[in-house]
Amino acid sequence: MQSFPYTLKNGYPIVQIGEHQLLLNTGSAESMGRMGQLTVDKLTHRVKPSTLRLTAEALSERLGTPVDGMLGADILTQYDFKLLPERMLFVCTTGEFRPYGYANHFDLYLGVPITPVSIFNQDMRLFFVTAARRSYLRADLLRGLKPQGSATEYYPGIGVFTTALYRLAIWVAGYDVEVEVGEIPAPLESMLSSTDSRGVLGIDVLRGFELCLAPRRREGFWWRLGFGSEAPEGQRRDPNDVPGYYY
Numbered sequence: 001m002q003s004f005p006y007t008l009k010n011g012y013p014i015v016q017i018g019e020h021q022l023l024l025n026t027g028s029a030e031s032m033g034r035m036g037q038l039t040v041d042k043l044t045h046r047v048k049p050s051t052l053r054l055t056a057e058a059l060s061e062r063l064g065t066p067v068d069g070m071l072g073a074d075i076l077t078q079y080d081f082k083l084l085p086e087r088m089l090f091v092c093t094t095g096e097f098r099p100y101g102y103a104n105h106f107d108l109y110l111g112v113p114i115t116p117v118s119i120f121n122q123d124m125r126l127f128f129v130t131a132a133r134r135s136y137l138r139a140d141l142l143r144g145l146k147p148q149g150s151a152t153e154y155y156p157g158i159g160v161f162t163t164a165l166y167r168l169a170i171w172v173a174g175y176d177v178e179v180e181v182g183e184i185p186a187p188l189e190s191m192l193s194s195t196d197s198r199g200v201l202g203i204d205v206l207r208g209f210e211l212c213l214a215p216r217r218r219e220g221f222w223w224r225l226g227f228g229s230e231a232p233e234g235q236r237r238d239p240n241d242v243p244g245y246y247y
Contacts, residue, residue: 001093002041006083006185008057008064011133013083013203015090020068023059024083025088025156025211027129027200029054029110033069045075052157055133062154069130070156073111077215083130084210097212101223102173108215109195115220117201118171124198127191128213128220131156135170136184141198153182154242161185172205173222179204 006015006024011215013024017240029036030051038045047069057101060066082091082099106115106128114130119141134154147164163182164227170177184192184199192198211223 001092002096003089003091006088006090008203010063011203012063012185013090013130014065014067015071017071019196021066023063023067023131023156024084025070025072025131027112027127027131028070028072028156029112030072031070031072031075032056035068038071038075040075040077043096044093045078045079046217056155058158062156062160072107072233073215074194076213077108077111080214080216082210083206083210086210096217096220097214099212101210101221102133103121103203103210103219103221104173105200105218106194106213106220108218109191111163112216112218113202113215114195114197115172121171123145123212125196126199126201127195129203130203132200134204135179135181135200136163136188137181137199138189138192139183142181142183145172148180151182151209153185153186157185158185170201170205172201175208175224177205177207177209 004015004017006013015022015024031047033047034056035047039049056067056069059070079092079094080097104116106113114125115128116123117126139246145166148167150162151165152162163220165180165182167180170179208224209222
């Protein structure tokens, strides 16, 4: 097991691994960077200098902060890993984590996790992308909602786009989490259709959550501080009536 500190810079999670600062991106099939190779929990991985038409220099410019590369699914799927926002730690193991909390099974598409959630009391699947600083949904889900403003966003591999913003609750792991969401960028629409997914769950959903992903078992664990003493709140309170189970 090995732990690494991370920070949110302009809303993007940047992990410090040795001398290197890397964008943590569960939504990229490949890692890339200027370091050539990377060692995590005693495993050494070769790292390409570019992917998704991105280099470290171009990514740094888009993020508005200097980075040495990006940590993607080709490396992440070889580990169980935790994101611990309260302590700002990213923890990996080549073994297994079995934390206590709400668990669900997820699918992988090119190594990218697709996790079950509920919105407007409808079960659906969203890509979980840590490099998305907010969540994005298909336009049909947002029809009829009043926009709360707009923003210009950057999504790695897609580029810069402008979206209207909406506030709504996403049910995940026994809780409603109120977030500000945008409309999914058009280049992602075909990927959503081919995987029966409705949007992207961004890093913003982790406010108040700690998370463990086990890609080799297709299993995710979500828990809040005080989980053992709190009743899950939200649209549905019966743990037998949600797409997951509790440990």
